[in-house]
Amino acid sequence: MTIQAQQIEESRGSEAIAALKARQKATWEDGDYAHFAKYMEQGAIDIVSNWHLTPGQRLLDVACGSGQSALPAARLGLKVTGVDIAQNLVDCANQRARDEGLDARFDQGDAEKLPFEEASFDSVISMIGAMFAPRPDRVTSEFARVLRPGGTLYMCNWTPRSMPAQLFQAVAKRVPPPPGAISPVLWGDESTARQRLTEHFTNVKFRRKLYPKWHFPFSIDELVMLFHTTFGPVKRAFEAVDEAGQQALSRDLAEIYRTYSLPAGEGGLTLQGEYLEVIATRR
Numbered sequence: 001m002t003i004q005a006q007q008i009e010e011s012r013g014s015e016a017i018a019a020l021k022a023r024q025k026a027t028w029e030d031g032d033y034a035h036f037a038k039y040m041e042q043g044a045i046d047i048v049s050n051w052h053l054t055p056g057q058r059l060l061d062v063a064c065g066s067g068q069s070a071l072p073a074a075r076l077g078l079k080v081t082g083v084d085i086a087q088n089l090v091d092c093a094n095q096r097a098r099d100e101g102l103d104a105r106f107d108q109g110d111a112e113k114l115p116f117e118e119a120s121f122d123s124v125i126s127m128i129g130a131m132f133a134p135r136p137d138r139v140t141s142e143f144a145r146v147l148r149p150g151g152t153l154y155m156c157n158w159t160p161r162s163m164p165a166q167l168f169q170a171v172a173k174r175v176p177p178p179p180g181a182i183s184p185v186l187w188g189d190e191s192t193a194r195q196r197l198t199e200h201f202t203n204v205k206f207r208r209k210l211y212p213k214w215h216f217p218f219s220i221d222e223l224v225m226l227f228h229t230t231f232g233p234v235k236r237a238f239e240a241v242d243e244a245g246q247q248a249l250s251r252d253l254a255e256i257y258r259t260y261s262l263p264a265g266e267g268g269l270t271l272q273g274e275y276l277e278v279i280a281t282r283r
Contacts, residue, residue, distance in 0.1 A: 020134055020178055021085070021110070027232040028086040034066035036230040043212040044069040044127060051154050051279075053078055057122040060146060062111050062139075063129025067093030070104060073125070080104035081121070083114060084129075112138040119148040128164075128275070131157045131187035136196050144200035147282040153201060155278040159188035159208065162274040163260035167227075167234070170252045174237040174245060188276040201280035211273040215264050223269060224253045 048069055053059065055077030061070035064082030066089045074080040080103065084090050093106040109115050111126075111133040124143050133139045143153055158164040165185045186192045190206045197204050216223055227234040234253070238246050257271065264270040 016178065017134060020181070024132065024134075025085045027236055028084075029088050030232040031235040032230040033086070033089060033232060034092045036226065037066050037068045039216055040211070040214060041068045041072075043214050045072045046212045047127065047156060047277075048072045048076070048125075051125070052152070053123060058120065059123045059125065060114075060116065060121040061129075062114070062124060062126040062143070063132065064093060064106060065089050065129065067096050067104070067106065069125060069127040070106070071096060071100070071102060074102040074104040075100075078103075078123075081116075082106040083109040083111070085110060112142060114142045114146050116146045118145050119151075120146050121151060122148060123152050123154065125154040127156045128158060130155070131184045134181065136182065136187065140196050140200060144282055149282055151282045153197075153278070153280045153282065155187070155193075156211075156275045157187035157193070157278065158185050159274045159276050160185045162188065163256060163271060164273055166256045166260070167253065170249065170256065171233050171237040173252075174249060175233075175240050187278075188274075190276065193276065193278055197278070197280050200283055202283050204278070204280040207277045209275060209277055211271070211275055214271045214273055215268060216271070217264075217266065217268040219267060220254050220257050220261075220269070223257050224250050227253060 049072070053073055053076060057078045059073050059078045059080050061073070061080065061082040064070045064084045067082060070080050070082040070093065074097065082090070082093055082104065084093075084106070085108070087108045090106045090108045097104040097106070107115060111130045112135055124147050130139050147153065162185070168185065193206065194204055216226070218226060228238050229235065237249060241249065257269070260272045261269040262272065
């Protein structure tokens with residue numbers, strides 16, 4: 001390949017990535033993820049409380065959403081910064097921090113190009129977030145760059161056999177990912193995650209867990225509607241198909257929720273979402 005041809009190919013690749021990120025941004029800004037995430041917040045509080053986070057530490061939450069994991073860390077006395085691709089979620093997180101008077105700030109940004117200096121943080125966390133960035137090698141490099149040596153990375157990533165993985169497959173049948181796209185749930189596979197982290201991290205530990213306290217006061221059909229109206233990827237899948245396709249997608253989602261839920265009393269449900277907890281030390 002000539003230098004000119006290589007430059008053209010690289011330019012096309014950059015344009016494709018930019019288009020993919022623009023689509024991801026629009027997807028996560030669609031619907032009402034801040035409302036959807038309320039049902040995950042108690043679980044996030046439990047997870048953060050079980051991590052070894054020390055008051056006064058500088059903490060970065062990558063792909064922070066509306067603050068469901070960053071704000072609990074701020075309540076524990078950490079100096080919290082969050083970054084997310086979706087501007088409306090960043091705005092929501094900042095408002096929540098102001099309302100509570102917490103030491104936390106949130107910025108719009110890219111997990112593959114974090115807007116922070118080297119060694120700016122003692123801990124980096126990402127709860128069901130950075131796993132969606134399209135180039136995991138760049139995400140890992142950025143985690144390492146902004147962490148001080150000896151700092152700790154904490155991640156929660158849906159596993160390939162989890163309920164959310166089945167949901168993403170149902171969505172992909174209606175809205176196919178671009179050619180060459182890497183599945184986000186590979187971050188939930190131990191061998192893949194270890195391979196991605198080994199260059200920059202040591203003492204890498206994994207544990208498979210169920211997401212705690214993921215309760216919904218809904219029937220199966222009501223839960224389908226909640227995902228349809230508030231969860232961007234599902235909302236977009238419904239909008240991409242005709243009425244028959246919407247009915248088929250509703251049936252698929254209902255079967256997934258039925259398979260991966262337990263009764264929670266008074267007609268409610270507890271979703272069973274398996275995730276891989278990753279804890280690693282910056283070299």
